[in-house]
Amino acid sequence: MSRGTFKLDPLELPQEQPAKVAKVLDHPAPRATRFIVTIYGDVVAPRGGTLWMGTLISVCAVHGISESLVRTAVSRLVGGGQLEGDRIGRKSYYRLTEASSRDFARVGQLFYDPPSAPQGxxxxxxxxxxxxxxxxxxxxxxxxxxxxxxxxxxxxxxxxDTYSGLQDLRAFAADSWPVSEAAKAYRAFIERFDVLSDTVAELPGQLALALRLQAIHQYRQAVLSDPRLPIDALPSDWPGQDAARLFARLYLQLAPQSDAQIARSFADARGVLMAETDQTKARLKSLSKTATA
Structure with missing residues (x-):
């Protein structure tokens, strides 16, 4: 199998909420290249930017992505100038290029520390x-x-600035930017992950990290499709704010177990990655504000 569904084994599904967690995980495997970008953006970028290929293969396998697809995707990312590799003995390590590090920081801000809606x-x-x-x-x-x-x-x-004619403005915005596509993506994220509200605080580390990566991956796609227009140009039932609050709450709830799992199982050439860094602490601080906005 080259690309399949999420593999629960060896994850231990909690007995308290097995149906809810299983529902979230019951999705086709994500595209390898995009998912590797998600892993680097969330886990690796704030912890030095380098990851052992063996770790990447193991993490992707849990999500139904085969080793061959991982290697192909990494080669594409290297060819595209996003990653560069080093070989030490028999092990390969891939790090973010300087340019991609800047891009990851810029894009990451959109969902870890989202800016206010534009004015005018x-x-x-x-x-x-x-x-x-x-x-x-x-x-x-x-x-x-x-x-x-x-x-x-x-x-x-x-x-x-907008002074009148909100209905006309919203109609123009819907015709000129992908407003409906972004709304659909936000609603899909909410529908999939809202069932986890208040049920994820005590999950095992590997499962918590898997859920976090899945949440980031889907939310990231929604955020990147968002044209980020002034509020007046958006539909009255715009789901972006609700999705942002849900993402922030889930991330904060999953962070302790997820970060501990990273410190146990993610490695670069120097050893295991740190559970926390100044950048990860800053993310949590910003997300705390979003969660209660």
Whole structure:
């Protein structure tokens, strides 16, 4: 089998909530390349950026991803400039490149320390930017949410606020950005993981980490599909905030067992990885704010 479902063995399913946990895990195996990115982003990046290939193979096997798929995915990530490898004796270690470390930090902030919703809009006049986040306003203008990460083109650029016509604005936003796709992804995350609320505090370490990685992986896909528009442009039943609070609560509940499991079973060339670092502590502090927002 090259790509299958989640493997419960050798995980010990808790007797108190077996149906709920099993429901969350009863999904096809994730795509190897994307899931490896999830592992590096959550576990490896804040702990030095390097991981032994043997650890990666073992972790992915629990999630139904075969060794051959792991090796193929790692080769692709190396070819794409995201990872680079070292061989020490008979063991191979792969670390984040300098460029991918910066990218991981930028993307990770979106779900570990999410920024506030943008206030207002940028309007470019006389040209139509082709960079991400911009939508056309006829042939000679474009509009984008006023966020710090939006590329601002040269030429006439203005700031705008919404004063009226919210229904028209929401209709335009739905036609111009993937609002419905992001909402669907957020709702799918909530539907899958909401059953775990208040039931994960005492799970075994390997199972806690597996659930955390699954939650991060699915939530990450939802966040990356989110156009991050001003609140006025979003539907009144927008699920993004509920998904963010659920993700934060689950992460915080799973963190103690997950981080202890990392310190037992994840290794780089120097030995096992640390359970906590300044970066992981900062993530928990930020997520605590999101969980109660």
């Amino acid at each position: 809009w940028y309007v470019a006049i006389g040209h139509r930017p082709d960079s991400a986040g911009w939508a056309r306003l006829g042939s000679q203008a474009a509009i984008a949410p006023a966020r710090a990460d939006i590329d601002r083109p040269e030429g006439a650029l203005m700031r705008a």
